[in-house]
Amino acid sequence: MNRIKKFVSNLLRDLFSEEDKKELIQILTTSLEEKVEDLVEQGTPVDQAIERSIQEFGSADDVLEAFPDKFLRARKVRKNQFLFSVFGYLLIVGITLFVNLQWISVFKHIYWFIIVAIGTLFWPLAMLYRYVSKKK
Amino acid sequence: MINSEIIRGHIDAIILKLLMERDKYGYELASEIKNRSQDLFPIKEATLYSAVTRLESRELISSYVGEKTHGGKRRYYKITPFGRAYYAELLKEWRQLRQIMTALLGSDGE
Numbered sequence: 001m002n003r004i005k006k007f008v009s010n011l012l013r014d015l016f017s018e019e020d021k022k023e024l025i026q027i028l029t030t031s032l033e034e035k036v037e038d039l040v041e042q043g044t045p046v047d048q049a050i051e052r053s054i055q056e057f058g059s060a061d062d063v064l065e066a067f068p069d070k071f072l073r074a075r076k077v078r079k080n081q082f083l084f085s086v087f088g089y090l091l092i093v094g095i096t097l098f099v100n101l102q103w104i105s106v107f108k109h110i111y112w113f114i115i116v117a118i119g120t121l122f123w124p125l126a127m128l129y130r131y132v133s134k135k136k
Numbered sequence: 137m138i139n140s141e142i143i144r145g146h147i148d149a150i151i152l153k154l155l156m157e158r159d160k161y162g163y164e165l166a167s168e169i170k171n172r173s174q175d176l177f178p179i180k181e182a183t184l185y186s187a188v189t190r191l192e193s194r195e196l197i198s199s200y201v202g203e204k205t206h207g208g209k210r211r212y213y214k215i216t217p218f219g220r221a222y223y224a225e226l227l228k229e230w231r232q233l234r235q236i237m238t239a240l241l242g243s244d245g246e
Contacts (some may be wrong), residue, residue: 011182017202024189030211031162031185038163058180065144 003050006030011060017073024063032057078131085127093117143179147187148196149230150177150222155197155215162211188213196222218236 008028012021028031032053039049094118102111154160154168165188167179196219202212215223216234 024186027162027189028185028210029181031166031181031188033211034161035163035166035181056181058182060182062180063186064180065180065183066147066190068144124186 004036004054005029007054007057008032011057012063015060015063028063075131078127082124082127082131085124089120089124094121141153143177143183146230147179147183148191149223149226151184151188151191152196152215152219152226155213156220156223159202159212159214161202161213165213195219 005025008025012025012028015021017022033055036046036049039052040046044052093113096116097111100111150169151165154165160168162185163181166184168177169177169184188197192199194212195216197213199217200214201209201213203209
């Protein structure tokens with residue numbers, strides 16, 4: 001049964017404040033344990049019952065569906081994270097470009113800043129993916 | 137499949153209705169919804185139990201720990217008078233919505 005609690009805690013890792021979370025973890029765990037017990041009573045082996053309960057349970061997004069205001073807030077947070085990453089990316093590339101053209105005169109005619117620009121592109125892209133994929 | 141936006145608006149009414157009949161524990165609610173809707177109502181247990189928690193924090197339902205026949209314990213939910221009043225309100229809303237949709241789309245949606 002410890003596995004269930006671990007699963008639920010893990011699911012809610014990035015959601016809610018610690019205080020809200022404690023009760024929710026408790027209730028979700030209890031409900032899942034009840035399901036496992038019911039399945040076991042119907043003749044399912046314990047391991048299989050736990051496995052099935054966890055698989056059918058749903059995701060962190062499904063938990064958020066029950067809290068419309070928190071759901072919207074989570075989306076706003078993801079949007080801000082994305083905007084922050086774009087801003088940070090532009091700043092990094094801008095500084096690199098400046099250093100490339102002004103500072104190190106030896107490499108002035110080699111546009112090595114492009115390597116940095118492509119290398120750090122993963123950041124805004126990852127955040128964009130996170131924002132778009134959870135938007136539904 | 138029904139859109140999850142639509143479900144979100146009605147899950148409270150469904151939970152309250154099931155608890156009006158008698159007190160139930162979490163998984164009992166889930167399996168009851170599954171059976172009665174013939175598995176057509178696509179709600180995840182994660183959403184359902186979370187909605188139950190939200191209803192409890194709004195004091196529309198309350199919970200108590202009950203004994204089970206085989207010695208284990210279960211957390212049962214019970215609708216409060218406040219919850220009953222809220223359900224009556226939701227039911228009224230639903231009837232109005234149904235009336236409007238029937239008037240606009242026809243009773244068989246054709």
